[in-house]
Amino acid sequence: LPVEQRLAQYIIEGTKQGLVEDLNEVLSRGDEPLEIINGPLMSGMSEVGRLFNDNQLIVAEVLQSAEAMKAAVAHLEPLMEKSAQKSVKGKVLLATVKGDVHDIGKNLVDIILTNNGYDVVDLGIKVTSQQIIDAVRTHSPSVIGLSGLLVKSAQQMVLTAQDLKQADINLPIMVGGAALSRKFTDFKIAPEYEGTVLYAKDAMDGLSLANTLHD
Numbered sequence: 001l002p003v004e005q006r007l008a009q010y011i012i013e014g015t016k017q018g019l020v021e022d023l024n025e026v027l028s029r030g031d032e033p034l035e036i037i038n039g040p041l042m043s044g045m046s047e048v049g050r051l052f053n054d055n056q057l058i059v060a061e062v063l064q065s066a067e068a069m070k071a072a073v074a075h076l077e078p079l080m081e082k083s084a085q086k087s088v089k090g091k092v093l094l095a096t097v098k099g100d101v102h103d104i105g106k107n108l109v110d111i112i113l114t115n116n117g118y119d120v121v122d123l124g125i126k127v128t129s130q131q132i133i134d135a136v137r138t139h140s141p142s143v144i145g146l147s148g149l150l151v152k153s154a155q156q157m158v159l160t161a162q163d164l165k166q167a168d169i170n171l172p173i174m175v176g177g178a179a180l181s182r183k184f185t186d187f188k189i190a191p192e193y194e195g196t197v198l199y200a201k202d203a204m205d206g207l208s209l210a211n212t213l214h215d
């Protein structure tokens, strides 16, 4: 198999044997870490999603795929471009919402923002509104970033926005994750909140949006 297909295959099969060697092969020919993630690794993960949806994979197998993806990202992360700028552009509070354990996308957002001048406070997974409210008080972020992949997480974001509003918080919120869309953000989350609500389709889009907020 060509190396791109082998890379996707590690994710699909949830195996790490040979992964680092193949990552080094594409790196040595000049591929950028983020290209590798967004290309072959993400295409492997999409296939995992498809197979899982078709009941051809079980949760335990998908977990192995997630482990392989995390190992690949961990190998690439130190090689990613980092902005040289010393001053911090802003502070982002990041969380996967209550009820949701998916964190690969959130962690990518963390890496991209951190590498590009943001101070990121990662609250982890299954984060309740109250935890976010407490963290806003403790850390005084300039943006709140919410990630969620389940359909019910989209609904959870609406509730989170309501809870934040109740707590008199109106910082910009940035949301992302597979079950969301700009439409959902505009029509379901934004009306429940005083502050700006932005939808990011991927981690780089998240960085651009954060930059527009901190200009």
Ligand code: B1M
Binding pocket: 045, 046, 048, 049, 050, 052, 053, 059, 060, 062, 063, 065, 066, 099, 100, 101, 102, 103, 104, 105, 106, 108, 109, 144, 145, 146, 147, 148, 149, 150, 151, 152, 174, 175, 176, 177, 178, 179, 200, 201, 202, 203, 204, 206
């Ligand atoms: Co789950 N899972 N999963 N899963 N899983 C999905 C999401 C699903 C679509 C698969 C499917 O059926 N086709 C489906 C959801 C269906 C739905 O809600 N309609 C699903 C399901 C059903 C479940 C369980 C319920 C399964 C079960 O137990 N029966 C369960 C839920 C557990 C829970 O959360 N309570 C579950 C569990 C798991 C694992 C634990 C096994 C594992 C997660 C491991 C982990 O994250 N540590 C897992 C995985 C890996 C997936 C799929 C296959 C891949 C997700 C992923 O990591 N993608 C996923 C299928 C899919 O998404 N197509 C699926 C790669 C990642 C980089 O992409 O997170 O989308 P993503 O992030 C992107 C953008 O969305 C964006 O940037 C990233 C790229 O640059 N982004 C942001 C994300 N957050 C952002 C925040 C931002 C900005 C951008 O700003 C704040």
